[in-house]
Amino acid sequence: MADMSIATGPVGTIGGPVDWKSDAMNARRKARYAADRRLQAYGMIAIAFALGFLAILIATLVYTGSTAFTQTMVRIDLDLSKADIDRDKLMDANWRAIFREAALAELGEELPRAAERDYFSMYTSSAAFLIRDQIIANPALLDGPATFVVPVSDPIDQLAKGLVQTDLPENQRRVNDRQIGYFEQLRASGAITQPFNWALFVNSDSRFPELAGLAGAISGSFWLLLVCFLISFPVGIAAAIYLEEFAPKNRLTDLIEININNLAAVPSVVFGLLGLAVFLGWFGLPRSAPLVGGMVLALMTLPTIIIVTRAALTSVPASIREAALGVGASKHEMIFHHVLPLAMPSILTGTIIGLAQALGETAPLLLIGMNAFITSPPAGVLEASTALPTQIYIWADSPERGFVARTSAAILVLLGFLVLMNGIAIFLRQRFERRW
Amino acid sequence: MTGYLFGFLALAALVMAYAGFRRGRNAAAGATAKVHSRPIYHGLNAAIWTGIPAFVFLLLWLLFQDGVIDLLVMASYPGADAMSGPERALLISEIRQVASGNIFREPTPEVTAAVAHLRHLQSLASWAMVAVVAAIAAVGAFLGLRAIESRFRARHSVERSVTWFMLFSSLVAILTTAGIVLSLLYEALQFFAKVPLAEFLFGLRWEPQIALRADQVAGQGAFGMVPVLFGTFVISALAMAVAVPTGILSAIYLTEYASERFRAAVKPLLEILAGIPTIVYGFFAVLTVAPLMRALGISLGINAAPNSALAAGAVMGIMLIPFISSLSDDAFAAVPRAMREGSFALGATKGETIRKVLLPAALPGIVGGVLLALSRAVGETMIVVMAAGLIAKITLNPFDAVTTVTVQIVTLLIGDSEFDNPKTLAAFALGLVLFIVTLGLNLIALRTVRKYRERY
Numbered sequence: 001m002a003d004m005s006i007a008t009g010p011v012g013t014i015g016g017p018v019d020w021k022s023d024a025m026n027a028r029r030k031a032r033y034a035a036d037r038r039l040q041a042y043g044m045i046a047i048a049f050a051l052g053f054l055a056i057l058i059a060t061l062v063y064t065g066s067t068a069f070t071q072t073m074v075r076i077d078l079d080l081s082k083a084d085i086d087r088d089k090l091m092d093a094n095w096r097a098i099f100r101e102a103a104l105a106e107l108g109e110e111l112p113r114a115a116e117r118d119y120f121s122m123y124t125s126s127a128a129f130l131i132r133d134q135i136i137a138n139p140a141l142l143d144g145p146a147t148f149v150v151p152v153s154d155p156i157d158q159l160a161k162g163l164v165q166t167d168l169p170e171n172q173r174r175v176n177d178r179q180i181g182y183f184e185q186l187r188a189s190g191a192i193t194q195p196f197n198w199a200l201f202v203n204s205d206s207r208f209p210e211l212a213g214l215a216g217a218i219s220g221s222f223w224l225l226l227v228c229f230l231i232s233f234p235v236g237i238a239a240a241i242y243l244e245e246f247a248p249k250n251r252l253t254d255l256i257e258i259n260i261n262n263l264a265a266v267p268s269v270v271f272g273l274l275g276l277a278v279f280l281g282w283f284g285l286p287r288s289a290p291l292v293g294g295m296v297l298a299l300m301t302l303p304t305i306i307i308v309t310r311a312a313l314t315s316v317p318a319s320i321r322e323a324a325l326g327v328g329a330s331k332h333e334m335i336f337h338h339v340l341p342l343a344m345p346s347i348l349t350g351t352i353i354g355l356a357q358a359l360g361e362t363a364p365l366l367l368i369g370m371n372a373f374i375t376s377p378p379a380g381v382l383e384a385s386t387a388l389p390t391q392i393y394i395w396a397d398s399p400e401r402g403f404v405a406r407t408s409a410a411i412l413v414l415l416g417f418l419v420l421m422n423g424i425a426i427f428l429r430q431r432f433e434r435r436w
Numbered sequence: 437m438t439g440y441l442f443g444f445l446a447l448a449a450l451v452m453a454y455a456g457f458r459r460g461r462n463a464a465a466g467a468t469a470k471v472h473s474r475p476i477y478h479g480l481n482a483a484i485w486t487g488i489p490a491f492v493f494l495l496l497w498l499l500f501q502d503g504v505i506d507l508l509v510m511a512s513y514p515g516a517d518a519m520s521g522p523e524r525a526l527l528i529s530e531i532r533q534v535a536s537g538n539i540f541r542e543p544t545p546e547v548t549a550a551v552a553h554l555r556h557l558q559s560l561a562s563w564a565m566v567a568v569v570a571a572i573a574a575v576g577a578f579l580g581l582r583a584i585e586s587r588f589r590a591r592h593s594v595e596r597s598v599t600w601f602m603l604f605s606s607l608v609a610i611l612t613t614a615g616i617v618l619s620l621l622y623e624a625l626q627f628f629a630k631v632p633l634a635e636f637l638f639g640l641r642w643e644p645q646i647a648l649r650a651d652q653v654a655g656q657g658a659f660g661m662v663p664v665l666f667g668t669f670v671i672s673a674l675a676m677a678v679a680v681p682t683g684i685l686s687a688i689y690l691t692e693y694a695s696e697r698f699r700a701a702v703k704p705l706l707e708i709l710a711g712i713p714t715i716v717y718g719f720f721a722v723l724t725v726a727p728l729m730r731a732l733g734i735s736l737g738i739n740a741a742p743n744s745a746l747a748a749g750a751v752m753g754i755m756l757i758p759f760i761s762s763l764s765d766d767a768f769a770a771v772p773r774a775m776r777e778g779s780f781a782l783g784a785t786k787g788e789t790i791r792k793v794l795l796p797a798a799l800p801g802i803v804g805g806v807l808l809a810l811s812r813a814v815g816e817t818m819i820v821v822m823a824a825g826l827i828a829k830i831t832l833n834p835f836d837a838v839t840t841v842t843v844q845i846v847t848l849l850i851g852d853s854e855f856d857n858p859k860t861l862a863a864f865a866l867g868l869v870l871f872i873v874t875l876g877l878n879l880i881a882l883r884t885v886r887k888y889r890e891r892y
Contacts, residue, residue, distance in 0.1 A: 032785050032787075032788065033785060035785070035787050035788070036785040036786055036787030036788070037787075038787070039688070039786075039787040039790065039791070040689065040693050040786075040787070042685050042689075043685045043686060043688050043689025043690075043693060044689060045685070046681070046682040046683075046685035046686040046689065047686045047689055047690070047702060047706070049682055050682060050686060050706055050709060050754065050757045050758075051702070051705055051706070053709075053754050054705065054708060054709055056724075057712075057716075057717075057720050060720065060723065060724055061716075061720070064723070234605075235605040235608055236605070238601055238602040238604075238605035238606070239602065239605040239606035239608065239609065241602055242599075242602035242603055242605065242606045243606055246599065246602065246603075247606070253606075255610065256606050256607070256609055256610055259609040259610050259612075259613045260609045261882070262613065262875060262878060263609055263612060263613060265808070265811060265874065265878045266616065266815075266871065266874065266875075267812075267814070267815025267816070267817065267842070267870060267871075267874055268815070268817060269815065269817045269842050269845055269846065269867070269870070270616060270620075270815070270867055270870060270871050270874075271616075272849075273616075273619065273620060273845070273849075273863070273864060273867040274612070274615055274616045274619055274620075276849065277619035277620075277622070277623055277864065278615050278619050281619075282619075283499060284502050284503075299608075299612050302608065302609065302612070303609070306609070330591065330595065332595040332598060332599075356711070357711075359713075360712075360713025360714070360715070360716075361713070362713065362714065362715045362817070362818045363817035363818055363821070363842070363846065366821075366846055366849075366850060367845075367846065367849050367850075371850065380439070389713055389715045389818075392715050392716075392719065393715060393818075393822075396715075396718075396719050396722065396822060404723070407719060408719075408723075411715075411716050411719060414713065414716070415712070415716070418711065418712075418713070422711070
């Protein structure tokens, strides 16, 4: 027992007994515990920093993006029965002039030139064509007074949402006092509404924020992922089965393994260069086409799928393989009838996560020209199109004020798709994945 | 038309699968000897014979059709033999433009004749393609069906085809790497034919403008990559300065201090940071972080650029936190329990155990993770494309704007690009540098991690 109390330490003589309850020892212990708590606090701060950033990121996007989910519309009553329109050639009429005259007639007063310009710049510049499209869909609107609802232009939309600082001097804002006056009149008469912005999902890209939508980008992303899936899923599974079950251990398979691991870490922009030089340059495939983008994304997703599939295949117990072989199945039958179906939930989970990564990938798509200005959704994999991330890039670069909110809204839509895909993956994992 | 042809092939294969199935079943029904394969394998075999050769042939045809037609058109064009390569390329693209209806000026009679020839060849080629592909499919179907009898080993035949497909699939990884290396090298070598290698590697000026006219002043531009590489490392260093301490500290807290429930709740939240697309970070950096950093710089009395390196670096660092955190997590988990418990038994506090035992033991793994994260930072594109600058500058001031390799690649190649001017080719040379740097970092990182794993 006496030996136990003999210890060496900075306090007390070497070899002599230590008074553990001395003030010096207490202070030392306190300092040591304080150091421990400090480290713990640093860890907390680090986590709080990372999560706080995540919260600020999401909150900022929701805050700036939420305004884009509604669109200020204006109701306008027009009597087009007397207008100069040939009913057999509705497309050919001079709709701008017709709209202008009908709107002025409705206003009931002659406006000076500047005032007239201010008045009409409150409507989206495509108002006449939106009215045309409604009339082509329903020619009966020409018979008498009719009501049309069109979006207001971007500055007025900002004004309606309270994003214009009206106390600034007139020449420092994009809405002048006269327009504010008109707008207040319209609002007082109940002509202004702010419904949900369906155009965001129905329209394709446009130079005008009030008309720009994501339909083209969403369908482009759909085609991209379809091509990516159709290539990377079968090829990835086949490669994984070969490497896991059939490949002899030789230098070729070693080389393949090293390659797969390296490809997983190659920067995405390099894949874009590959697509540009090989698919566009040497094979002569069309620029901006979802086919090319999907092929590039498939090459990027392939390592993920191969790695996931190999892990899933090895986790199937040997007893199942042996049972299959024991009742006379060939090796192929053993794999395709028994092992692969059992591994499929994990493979699907990994594939969906891989596709979710591919959905957010931007840089390679920029290099193969998927940032073009395209105003209609692509009808197939060979037509020029944009994708959700490249559309975000285009809008983020656009100077109009309304595109800031729309960029955030597009990001929210993209994040929504990612959450959905990851949710499906988690569901599959929890519902179907078996642990042996 | 090509789309219909693919559809036709798929349909034909399906029909043949059914026909083969029926025939295999009938053969089995009338057989006196032992039957080898089940009917479904006969069907699959017939489908493979019908579809695959024709499909492969169709792909090859589509690949070479345009090139062959160009050659034939040029062969019949008067005086084409005397033309240089670029002239021929220009002429071909003019002929193709006119053929597809985009006429900018009245074409010469020679071009008109060539266009007619081109159109003729194109229609000929498309009909020939349909005929040949259909013939191959028909021959395949005939052979596939004829082979069916009760003793035919259809299953072996199908399994052989499947094995070949699997072997080919696993070669795709090698083909991709080879494609990357070859395409980068090919274009980069063309670049080095115009700009000397030494100037590219050691030049201190990066001004990739090209002359619109030959006699334009300062039109040649300068292609020294040192400032670009320097900017890349400034931003990467800033990113690592944010990510490394935060990542390691959060890993320490999560593995050593946090309760099981806290860890289960926080770890997935941290992983979300890694799952957010980088373009989102880029937009956030421009929208929120960059103005903040500018305000910070100005309040410190520094003339901060609106697209400062600090904004891009900081946001990139946050993106990398979960990456470093989860790799350090693995490294801590790999330290044997005995070491941790030995330290506790000697009376060390948790903090002392972490700093004096766990951290040194896990260091190689952490270093490997940091190197992998650094390679990510170097190759990261969208954050810097949106938030960093375009002008190459050698500066250590984090409030100044610098440019990176990836930014230059994207800005040089965005929009229409021709493969014959140094500006476009420079992007491929930069891509080659990027590929080599990230590959080197990855190899070192993997080696560090592997070496470490062998020790315990």
